[in-house]
Amino acid sequence: MSKRRSNIKVRAAFAVYTLLIVGSFGSLWATDDLSFGRHPIENFIKTVEEMGRPSFLDAWFGQTNRQYISDDGTVLRTENPQELERNFIAAVARALWVTFAISTLGTLLAALAALPLGWAAASNIKKPKLIALSAKIILDCSRSIHTLVFGLIFVGIVGLGPTAGILAIGAHAMGTFGKLYAETIETIDMGPINAIRGVGASPMQIFSFGIIPAVLPSFVSTYLYIWEFNTRDSTVLGLIGAGGLGLLLSEAISLFQWDRLSTLLLTLILFVLIFDALSRRLRTGLV
């Protein structure tokens, strides 16, 4: 392609992109949907102030005796904020474990379900066209429907709780796994596989000696990456009733408990950071 034609294409792409930005902004502006509310700055400062003191600090530095007194001086209720926050931290830990369990089991489910689909979708594997096409359609559908949408569907089918979360993670991640499996299989060096076939090996022997060693490092790396991604995804699943940390997030937001929201977000960030670091280390070790 000549340099001049290439330049024209780049300019045309840039012009289309600019039009898309202007169109998006203009249409939202025209319908008055780009509002920042009535007191954005005050609200922002207030939120930062409230979130700036996470609730978990109260477990050690909070009051030990808080009283709620009515206008006539009657003590309506007494509570120990330190004890309350300790209980909340325990609840966060339990929810965190549930979130982790959802992502772990959902990822495993997806990885297993995607194996035959990825195999069928790989273009260098001989199989009937109908099978290849069906596998590609299933994987594309799975990838294009968001985990949250799958979550809503599964909550409707199996009810509230982690089971819906596991199925939602499994259904969405299956598409990603399948696509990455297929890409890995497509890049396999066929030389060793043809050589193994050439000695008269059976299909299972070819799979064990030729395909597994070629794809395993990449599959494991993909598995860790998607697992890492799913731990983040599974935290929001609680928002739609699929259990775990998201449920507490949803409660804190609904009750305007910004200090607890702050605790939850810090927990989430710490958890994701630790998991990311471990996963990255493992993946690097595999290469």
Place this chain on the structure above:
Amino acid sequence: MNPVFDVKEATLKIDGKTILEAISFAVQPGESIAIIGPNGAGKTSLIHLLTGFIAPTSGEVWFQGTNLSERATKQQQRNRHTSVGIVHQGLSLVGRLSAKENVLIGRLGKNKAITTWFRHFKPEDHRFADDALRKVGLLSKADQRTDTLSGGERQRVAIARSLVQEARVMIADEMTAALDPNASKEIAGLMSGLKEQLNLSIVSILHDLELLPIMAERVVGMANGSIRFDLPTKEIDDELLKNLFTK
């Protein structure tokens, strides 16, 4: 005695283009033949015909009394798989497996047990593998991953893999192409020794013409899809080679 390979008037056309034209030649038991010729001469296609990887458009290819051009029975296919050891261009070893595991792959045609799916082999298979690695001088590196071995060592693993097939025929497709001159001579010497020791028939495509006297008793010169000469190695002279590679 039947020839190991007997190619009769084999022609190969792919997408209307003639790759091989009316090729005829035979390989006798215990004979070593080198196929030489410029790039695009059809050497690798001829090897593919011998291994049954592709069938000729017309003509016949016989292997130990079986016509490969016809639909072979499962027993005939297995017989061919286990009787022909192939040392591929680019070696085709599994890098993440050890040298011994790669050699054991050569036993898969003979041992179909489910345990082999999990890379468990019979003691007999291990004996064969150890013996083959000893023959190629690589027993001390049996447990080393193949992708950590040198080019020459990998070549030895590929040869050992063919040996454990108990193959009576070995086909080598440019087996020394990736090796330096010393390693090439070493591998050629090894092949020649193994041929004498095991009475192997060897068909090899060779680029390094210096190896002809070590590797082959007979030389088949190919150009443009046909055989230009088929002569004992000692009758090959510079003039013949010059004509083959320049025309």
